[in-house]
Amino acid sequence: MFRRERSIPLRGSAAALCNNLSVLQLPVRNLTHFGVVHGPSAQLLSAAPEGVPLAQRQLQAKEGAGVSPPLITQVHWCVLPFRVLLVLTSHRGIQMYESDGSVMVYWHALDAGDASLVQAVFARGIAASGHFICVGMWSGRVLVFDIPAKGSNIVLSEELAGHQTPVTDIATEPAQGQDCIADVVTADDSGLLCVWRSGPEFKLLTRIPGFGVPCPSVQLWQGTIAAGYGNGQVRLYEASTGTLHVQIDAHARAICALDLAPELLSAAEDTFVHIWKLSRSPEGGYVEVEHCHGECVPDTQVCGARFCDPSGSSFAVTGYDLAEILRFSSM
Amino acid sequence: MSVRTLPLLFLNLGGEMLYILDQRLRAQNIPGDKARKVLNDIISTMFNRKFMEELFKPQELYSKKALRTVYDRLAHASIMRLNQASMDKLYDLMTMAFKYQVLLCPRPKDVLLVTFNHLDAIKGFIQDSPTILHQVDETFQQLTETYGGLSAGEFQLIRQTLLIFFQDLHIRVSIFLKDKVQNSNGRFVLPVSGPLPWGTKVPGLIRTFNNKGEEVRKAEFKHGGSYVAAPKEGSFELYGDRVLKLGTNMYSVNRPVETHMSGASENLAAQTQESIAPNPLAKEELNLLARLIGGMEIKKPSGPEPGFRLNLFTTDEEEEQAALTRPEELSYEVINIQAAQDQQTNEELARIMGEFEILDQPRRSASKGDDLLAMMDEL
Numbered sequence: 001m002f003r004r005e006r007s008i009p010l011r012g013s014a015a016a017l018c019n020n021l022s023v024l025q026l027p028v029r030n031l032t033h034f035g036v037v038h039g040p041s042a043q044l045l046s047a048a049p050e051g052v053p054l055a056q057r058q059l060q061a062k063e064g065a066g067v068s069p070p071l072i073t074q075v076h077w078c079v080l081p082f083r084v085l086l087v088l089t090s091h092r093g094i095q096m097y098e099s100d101g102s103v104m105v106y107w108h109a110l111d112a113g114d115a116s117l118v119q120a121v122f123a124r125g126i127a128a129s130g131h132f133i134c135v136g137m138w139s140g141r142v143l144v145f146d147i148p149a150k151g152s153n154i155v156l157s158e159e160l161a162g163h164q165t166p167v168t169d170i171a172t173e174p175a176q177g178q179d180c181i182a183d184v185v186t187a188d189d190s191g192l193l194c195v196w197r198s199g200p201e202f203k204l205l206t207r208i209p210g211f212g213v214p215c216p217s218v219q220l221w222q223g224t225i226a227a228g229y230g231n232g233q234v235r236l237y238e239a240s241t242g243t244l245h246v247q248i249d250a251h252a253r254a255i256c257a258l259d260l261a262p263e264l265l266s267a268a269e270d271t272f273v274h275i276w277k278l279s280r281s282p283e284g285g286y287v288e289v290e291h292c293h294g295e296c297v298p299d300t301q302v303c304g305a306r307f308c309d310p311s312g313s314s315f316a317v318t319g320y321d322l323a324e325i326l327r328f329s330s331m
Numbered sequence: 332m333s334v335r336t337l338p339l340l341f342l343n344l345g346g347e348m349l350y351i352l353d354q355r356l357r358a359q360n361i362p363g364d365k366a367r368k369v370l371n372d373i374i375s376t377m378f379n380r381k382f383m384e385e386l387f388k389p390q391e392l393y394s395k396k397a398l399r400t401v402y403d404r405l406a407h408a409s410i411m412r413l414n415q416a417s418m419d420k421l422y423d424l425m426t427m428a429f430k431y432q433v434l435l436c437p438r439p440k441d442v443l444l445v446t447f448n449h450l451d452a453i454k455g456f457i458q459d460s461p462t463i464l465h466q467v468d469e470t471f472q473q474l475t476e477t478y479g480g481l482s483a484g485e486f487q488l489i490r491q492t493l494l495i496f497f498q499d500l501h502i503r504v505s506i507f508l509k510d511k512v513q514n515s516n517g518r519f520v521l522p523v524s525g526p527l528p529w530g531t532k533v534p535g536l537i538r539t540f541n542n543k544g545e546e547v548r549k550a551e552f553k554h555g556g557s558y559v560a561a562p563k564e565g566s567f568e569l570y571g572d573r574v575l576k577l578g579t580n581m582y583s584v585n586r587p588v589e590t591h592m593s594g595a596s597e598n599l600a601a602q603t604q605e606s607i608a609p610n611p612l613a614k615e616e617l618n619l620l621a622r623l624i625g626g627m628e629i630k631k632p633s634g635p636e637p638g639f640r641l642n643l644f645t646t647d648e649e650e651e652q653a654a655l656t657r658p659e660e661l662s663y664e665v666i667n668i669q670a671a672q673d674q675q676t677n678e679e680l681a682r683i684m685g686e687f688e689i690l691d692q693p694r695r696s697a698s699k700g701d702d703l704l705a706m707m708d709e710l
Binding site: 190 | 487553
């Protein structure tokens with residue numbers, strides 16, 4: 001059972017995007033950082049354990065040509081071996097900052113090159129893998145940036161070609177040490193999932209087709225891929241083989257966010273947040289799922305949801321038009 | 332965001348505008364032939380071929396202020412006049428209605444069905460005018476061509492673009508409050524029951540498969556809502572059962588519609604901030620607007636047909652009161668734009684504005700030759 005905790009007020013309401021909440025846990029400093037996209041700006045704030053807001057900062061999308069100010073698509077903290085960077089993607093490019101958002105260390109402008117007149121140009125989907133940061137594009141390409149231990153000498157290392165439609169989300173987990181272990185999953189608007197092994201050269205291991213239903217959110221944990229789809233389904237796959245193991249008719253509207261921590265959190269536009277327990281079957285060792293808890297956030301089109309601690313005993317939620325971060329913790 | 336959103340935004344807002352005008356024309360007992368003329372003139376201006384051509388060009392959404400200018404022109408395309416307070420209220424009602432419809436669309440693609448509902452109703456207003464009917468059918472065709480082949484992902488982007496446009500608008504609308512679709516804090520009710528989107532299964536089932544792909548377990552969980560599968564998919568044909576009720580005329584029953592301005596939005600600070608910040612790209616937006624409005628080809632009223640003023644409020648005193656008490660943050664005023672360096676653009680705009688003959692406007696000093704900039708400043 002979960003109970004509602006004190007909300008954290010936001011300067012601006014959350015935009016109707018997917019994966020619109022990033023959380024950076026800093027247990028050593030007894031702080032949690034939150035990042036939410038409002039539209040042309042994103043808000044970062046840090047809070048103490050009880051949800052008391054301590055500091056906040058607003059970041060703007062870098063200007064460019066166009067009729068209206070550029071919109072931000074996602075904000076996400078990337079935890080790398082020696083540093084944490086905050087990455088912001090927009091319709092103009094990719095901005096990377098030191099983790100508190102104080103200094104921009106890198107700017108990559110999008111090349112609208114082959115985009116046709118009717119295509120929207122943007123970057124979306126952010127994840128850290130080892131000392132790389134992967135960012136998805138409207139074209140389906142995934143840019144891989146090599147990040148030094150400190151400083152701003154960030155280099156575009158590779159451009160992955162696996163998707164034909166706009167990338168929606170990217171998930172990673174630390175490589176398990178063995179040879180063929182998948183540690184990066186990318187998802188797109190057609191529902192296609194590409195499973196990769198990171199390295200100086202990324203290798204595409206397998207593809208899981210989506211049949212036209214978008215996959216807005218994907219997570220990867222201990223070799224299991226959790227994918228949320230536009231028709232409200234959550235599916236769990238074995239990352240190394242792409243085998244489907246669990247299919248949940250989880251929500252009544254499109255899923256907008258997932259988190260995996262060891263529990264699975266799913267949030268959708270139907271106002272519901274569900275928590276699922278994952279386990280391994282004794283016979284085949286494949287993943288199994290059990291529903292733990294469902295929370296209705298009344299009259300709120302949820303757009304972001306994350307666990308706030310490593311054990312999954314608390315989570316935070318953002319909603320379209322809502323100028324606060326809702327918090328829940330288990331009793 | 333998506334560069335294909337403007338036609339959907341314009342047509343649906345236009346549809347809502349016609350529903351409201353139709354209701355007010357009847358409430359104010361405007362003679363049938365005058366009322367029909369007003370609706371015919373507005374509809375034929377809206378669906379003018381040149382205008383539609385400009386509208387359907389891939390482009391970013393205009394700002395709320397710029398879009399408001401288009402509707403101001405449209406509402407004055409006939410012998411009817413609206414005072415600023417009434418125009419403000421009209422625009423409030425239009426935007427909140429379409430925001431509601433977008434938010435409650437089960438699937439992102441359903442916004443196309445909402446648009447078709449508006450077009451179906453518009454055809455009902457102009458049944459005796461085959462020329463205008465043909466224009467509307469052509470627009471239908473264009474909608475099908477533009478949106479018929481889009482993927483679910485592209486519709487999701489369109490939906491997100493529309494919702495960003497409507498972000499932070501929480502004006503309370505009496506008819507919504509009465510029907511319990513809007514809460515007293517201005518937020519819309521999102522029901523957790525009813526028909527599901529076409530293509531979504533009833534939540535509650537967990538299926539587990541083994542390595543060979545065989546289903547080994549089926550379990551149920553309590554999902555908290557009370558949903559039923561959609562009976563059938565709405566029709567995207569020229570004629571057909573749309574199934575979805577969103578976008579149909581909710582003003583059919585003669586009910587007075589009031590809007591509440593006070594305490595409408597908690598994010599007034601955020602809204603004002605965006606309004607005050609100077610917009611260096613206003614000139615480019617004006618260029619686009621000039622092209623769009625230029626395509627409107629508003630006919631000069633022929634003969635000595637007397638105009639009349641439509642009031643969106645129940646009495647003239649109410650209208651005056653509304654004008655005085657409208658909160659600053661909700662004003663649709665365009666910021667005083669610096670005189671454009673580009674004399675050529677101004678001349679073009681002046682020429683377009685010069686073609687409009689504005690009758691019976693004591694409050695406005697507009698006369699032939701006034702440029703669009705000045706006109707927008709007065710809004």
